[in-house]
Amino acid sequence: MDKQSVTQVELAKRMGCTQQYISNLLKGSSNMTLETIARLENALNIDLIKSALSYVRGYGKISPSRQRYLNDSDDESHEDTL
Secondary structure (H helix, E strand, C coil): CCCCCCCCCHHHHHHHHCCHHHHHHHHHCCCCCCHHHHHHHHCCCCCHHHHHHHHCCCCCCHHHHCCCCCCCCCCCHHHHHH
């Protein structure tokens, strides 16, 4: 919001919600659903998930052949992918 000079009121208008709801999100008083995250991403034209993961130490250093997904079989140990 700061980088784009977007106020809480403007973001609320873009998302179709109240300024109070935005305030609660920013204070951490309300949990974000996936729908809320998607609406924030659309309103600000950003990728929150990718941005958040870029701060996780080591994220992106796993080779694609070692990535695991929730639907992958449990036959192999997952410790080396964490």
